[in-house]
Amino acid sequence: MSGWPSTTAKTQPLKGITVVAIEQAVAAPFCTRQLADLGARVIKIERPGQGDFNRHHDDRVNGLCSHFVWTNRSKESLALDLKKPEDLSILKQLIERRADVVVQNLAPGATARMGLSYEQLSKTKPSIIVCDISGxxxxxxxxxxxxxxxxxxxxxxxxxxxxxxxxxAKAGCSISDIAAGMYGLTNILTALFHRANTGKGCHIDVSMLESTVEWMSFPMYYAFNGAPAPAMAGAAHASIYPYGPFVAGDNKSVMLGMQNDREWVSFCEHALEQPSLARDPRFDTTALRSANRDLLKQIIEQAFAKLSVEEVVARLDKAKIANAKVNTMADIWAHPQLKERQRWKEVDSAVGAIPALIPPGLPESFEARMDPIPTVGQHNEKILAELKE
Incomplete structure (x- = not known):
């Protein structure tokens, strides 16, 4: 067992920790990729030949799948057919001799049938941490x-x-997978801290449903004791107005958010250049602005119709009104803030270098591990040789 690593300047804090990932799809791979970002060695178990089915959902990244590129950099791929006793034996040896953490998101009960549940593994390796991620x-x-x-x-x-x-409408990204992956990550980090103090591993049971319901706590409490739930409002706010997207003269949209009457006065004066509107009795409270939102939307978009989205943003900034552009994916790839903060780095792959976002929020003394995206079974020879040592 590798134990808990020491930290020094520009370190990878999980260097020395080995994670065996019996994973597929998004939730578990997203969890383990972040452990790899922090320096852990992540050995991804894949089916021989095709590998993780998530390699093949699309080919948008120069022939590679967008989901797979996102969630699988910095890993080693070990191709094993777990239906074969000899391959399953290899996996058990790998866990026994190398693993600090096992992460899996196969069908419920599948790893137990293979003898890989926490209850089974901890009998011979009490320090093992097993994280099960399921629906x-x-x-x-x-x-x-x-x-x-x-x-x-x-x-x-x-x-x-x-x-x-x-x-x-569903979210435009896999929020339930992401939520489960994040709770897997935080609980594994906590379990490693606990093990460093006690020497004992533990079982982590992460549910996608519970992870998503936690994120739904605001609308749930808003609807407490049978009260009405927040109204569907598209990209607008259910009770505050103006708050949401508005179209400028170049047919691009800007998102703005107003919180109080003071901001309303500034908005009318500097953004709309109609200071008298602030005293209009139809709009002089938050409730009235929300109730009369259809009329107010017409007034705002008429004022914005002669402006580009950049000019609208400049006026909103002058008025100190919170705002954002309604960016496309192309806009995000070219976002000036991400470039100015040097948030992009290239990772290697079988099809060449691919840009990747540096993990958010890492302390300056940490260095993100951003190694290549593996091909199926790329590391079989290396890992099998280690088990013979």
Whole structure:
């Protein structure tokens, strides 16, 4: 067992920690990629030949899958057919001899049938940390239901408050997978800290449903004791106005957010250049502005119609009104703030260098590990040789 690493300037704090990842799709790979970002050695177990099915959902990154590129850099790929006793034996040896952490998101009960549950592994290796990530958790009547990100978003109530009336909308990214991956990450880090103090491992049971419901706590409490839930409002705010997207003269949109009457006065004077509007009795309170939002939207967009989105943003900044551009993916790749803060780095792959965002929030003394994206079974020879030592 590698134990807990020491830290020095420009260190990778999890260097020396080995993670065996029996993973597929997004939730577990996103969790373990972040452990790799922090320096952990992550050995990804894949099916021989095709590997993780998430390698093949699209080919948008110069022939590689967008999801796979995002969640699998800095890992080693070990291709094993776990239906073969000899390959399963190799995996058990690897865990026994090398692993500090096992992360898996196979179908519920699959790893237990292979002898790889926490209860089974901890009998011979009490220090092992096992993190199971699943749709609904390791028990309960929903345990065996199939769980994909959109289905969990629906089950967790996300679709009931997102979108427009009659048109529920999912999130544009895999938020339930991301939520489960993040809770896997934080609990594994906590378990490593606990083990450093006690020498004991533990079992972590992460449910996509529970992870997403935690993120739904505001609308749940808003609807406490049978009260009405927050109204679907598209990209607008259900009760505050103006708050949401508005179209400028170049057909680009700007998102603005106003919080109080003081900002309303400044908005009318500097952004609309109509100071008298601030005293209009139809709009002089937050409630009235919200109630008369259709009329107010026309007034605002008429004022913005002669301006480019850049000019609108300049006026909003002058008025000290919170705002943001409604950016496209191309805009994000070229975002000046990310460039000025030098947040991009290239990682290698079988198809060449690919840009990747440096992990957010790392202390200056930490160095993110951003190594290549592996091909299926790329590290078999290396890892199998280690087990013979």
């Amino acid at each position: 609904y958790g390791s028990d309960g009547s929903y345990r065996d239901k199939k769980a994909y990100d959109l289905l969990i978003q629906s089950e967790a109530g996300f679709l009931s408050v997102t979108g427009s009336p009659g048109h529920p």
